[in-house]
Amino acid sequence: MRNLDWDGLRNVRDLGGLATRLSPTGTTIMGRVARGPRRELLTSAGWIAAARWGLRSIVDLRSADETGPRDADPAAPPPADLTITLAPTEDQTHPEFRAVCLPILDSPEYWQHNVRILPELIRQTLEAIASSEPGVLVHCAAGRDRTGMISALLLANAGVSSDDIIADYAESVYAMAGAAPHGSPTHDRQASWTREQTTAWLGTVTPHVRAFVADRGAVLDALDVSAQTRKTMRELLIA
Structure with a gap:
């Protein structure tokens, strides 16, 4: 039920429906936040399906030079009444970010370094x-790495268990493995992986996801996220 069919677009999923003791319903609420890949892949039918889901706003985690349609994209601009906010989590020109993170951008191993090197960008993303x-789509290029990091923080802040957050991350990795390259700033080795290769790799990187969300409070402290922003993010998924 959490996977969304927006005219066949890969890797679109509602962050609702996950167990949390913080919600009166016992789960995060459907129809509030979705995660996905680059919006330029949506067809006209996909935009209609997204509107039926309740799409009202988009927060794009990509850098400005990654945005915009490509030759192979459908000719289907977003509805004019959508609010689209560019809130990049990365500065790919930053020397330390380039040296430390670019070699591991397709692994959650880089999340902790992104927080350490560019906390102000991630804080601004969460504030956006x-x-x-509500009815917001959070996306990057593949909807897997940057979106995975931000989704993990949103879910952890809403009281979702580490196991469920890991499973949500893994679902995006499986969804994009073997897909065409999505235009991230570095080569995407996962574009050629089989399911077996993906499963083996997930076994090696899952500890990074678990450590990241287990220390959720310390991560948000490092980002200097205000108490009000934490409360608003939480209420977006549980109130």
């Missing part, structure tokens, strides 16, 4: 989500 109208 908190101020968005």
